[in-house]
Amino acid sequence: MPMPINRSVRQTESSPAWSRRRLLRAAGATGAAALGAPLLAACSDSTGAAKGSPSTDHVRVALGWLKDVGFAGFFIADSAGYYAKENLTVEFEAGGPNTPDSTSLLANGQADIGVHANMQVLLQAIAKGNDFVTIGSGFQTNPGGLLSLASDPVREPRDLVGAKILAQQGSKPQVNALFKLAGLKPDYQFIPIGFDVEALVEKQGKVMTCYVTSEPIALESKYKMKKDKDYVAVTYESLGMPAYATIVYCKRSFLRQRRDVMERFMRATLRGWQENAKDPARAAHLVVEKYGADTGLELNREIRENQIQIPFMQSALTREKGMFRMDAKRLGGPMYAGLRAAGVKDLPDADRIVDNSVLDAVYHGRTHV
Structure with missing residues (x-):
């Protein structure tokens, strides 16, 4: 919502x-x-x-x-x-x-x-x-999904291997599921945050969990970023979890x-x-x-x-x-x-x-x- x-x-x-x-x-x-x-x-x-x-x-x-x-x-x-x-x-x-x-x-x-x-x-x-x-x-x-910068994008589960994942409390089971469904061993660092995109912009992590209809708007309005050119947003469905x-x-x-x-x-x-x-x-x-x-x-x-x-x-x-x-x-x-x-x-x-x-x-x- x-x-x-x-x-x-x-x-x-x-x-x-x-x-x-x-x-x-x-x-x-x-x-x-x-x-x-x-x-x-x-x-x-x-x-x-x-x-x-x-x-x-x-x-x-x-x-x-x-x-x-x-x-x-x-x-x-x-x-x-x-x-x-x-x-x-x-x-x-x-x-x-x-x-x-x-x-x-x-x-x-x-x-x-x-x-x-x-x-x-x-x-x-x-x-x-x-x-x-x-x-x-x-x-x-x-609407759940992942948000990353185009300079180091996440477009598929294997892009998460070894990554620092900025995520909300309670989302770890879903992150683990992405690895499991893709046949990958969970290999990442979980960094709990809220929904502020600043941590992503400052590259405290490679990717953040988000609502892909919401957090990208902050990148567009506050940081003047453009989709695909500056940031990448993918739904969990596109990653195998509809x-x-x-x-x-x-x-x-x-x-x-x-x-x-x-x-x-x-x-x-x-x-x-x-x-x-x-x-x-x-x-x-x-x-x-x-x-x-x-x-x-x-x-x-x-x-x-x-x-x-x-x-x-x-x-x-x-x-x-x-x-x-x-x-x-x-x-x-x-x-x-x-x-x-x-x-x-x-x-x-x-x-x-x-x-x-x-x-x-x-x-x-x-x-x-």
């Missing part, structure tokens, strides 16, 4: 750096079409949901982090009235330091829908007995009892994310001036982060079947392999926790869109 004001508190042993919501490349392709087809048609004021649901349903949504541009599509859907047109009022509960994890809020009945940035934490909550089901994933590529992020989920009982609510919520949400792709500045203004006005966010930074993250919402699957799609085989295959290499043992049945039926209904069902 987008970055907090105090980045040093984001990662713990249970919240590894590689599972953050920050991504790799500048948005070379923008516009709704970049997110893949099929796209939702614009809803009229008399949608099928509205005709059959005269009363308004209140939905509590627990976000995985502060109200920043990482939730762009949700805030656009709210501000543009897309939820209201689906007869929904949506209450967003922010996450962040010193706040309960969204999985706890759902488990305790304090929220109806969760949006989680950290796939590992969500999966482990399910493994502990919470009957959560995933509805979709906004980010098809996880993961989803910005995962929408709920209790299985909620989906069973209030499926229509979830379908209406996702239909409006998808419209919001489509609009976000057309104008990255729109959501940046919303979070700075309204939804995250009390968090001290910087407008230009939020715009830039939004530009960078938009392409990471697309994949071969979303280009074929639409945004937020999840592939149980991909989750249970290479994604679980990465988690296991990082020492995660208890993982739920991927086929059981991925439910595509809501998106099927939204894109192809009877409800008019």
Whole structure:
């Protein structure tokens, strides 16, 4: 997810750096079409949901982090009235330091829908007995990654051998997993830092763990560096450790009892994310001036982060079947392999926790869109 004001508190042993919501490349392709087809048609004021649901349903949504541009599509859907047109009022509960994890809020009945940035934490909550089901994933590529200077770049795991790695506390299992998955013996020096790129610029280490949609911006703005020419940013996925992020989920009982609510919520949400792709500045203004006005966010930074993250919402699957799609085989295959290499043992049945039926209904069902 987008970055907090105090980045040093984001990662713990249970919240590894590689599972953050920050991504790799500048948005070379923008516009709704970049997110893949099929796209939702614009809803009229008399949608099928509205005709059959005269009363308004209140939905509590627990976000995985502060109200920043990482939730762009949700805030656009709210501000543009897309939820209201689906007869929904949506209450967003922010996450962040010193706040309960969204999985706890759902488990305790304090929220109806969760949006989680950290796939590992969500999966482990399910493994502990919470009957959560995933509805979709906004980010098809996880934002965690590595940042290095172009003068001594890291582009593949073997470039890490013998390196000084600047990393956040709690990220060592993921660094070890990179070596393991590449068939390499872990050979590096771990140097704990926060998220300040100064240590990298001063060459205290060869590479730093980061959100590749965030820390590179500091290199660009403060040090006037250019991507590829002056610095290199790679995702963990490009290094062999894929993961989803910005995962929408709920209790299985909620989906069973209030499926229509979830379908209406996702239909409006998808419209919001489509609009976000057309104008990255729109959501940046919303979070700075309204939804995250009390968090001290910087407008230009939020715009830039939004530009960078938009392409990471697309994949071969979303280009074929639409945004937020999840592939149980991909989750249970290479994604679980990465988690296991990082020492995660208890993982739920991927086929059981991925439910595509809501998106099927939204894109192809009877409800008019």
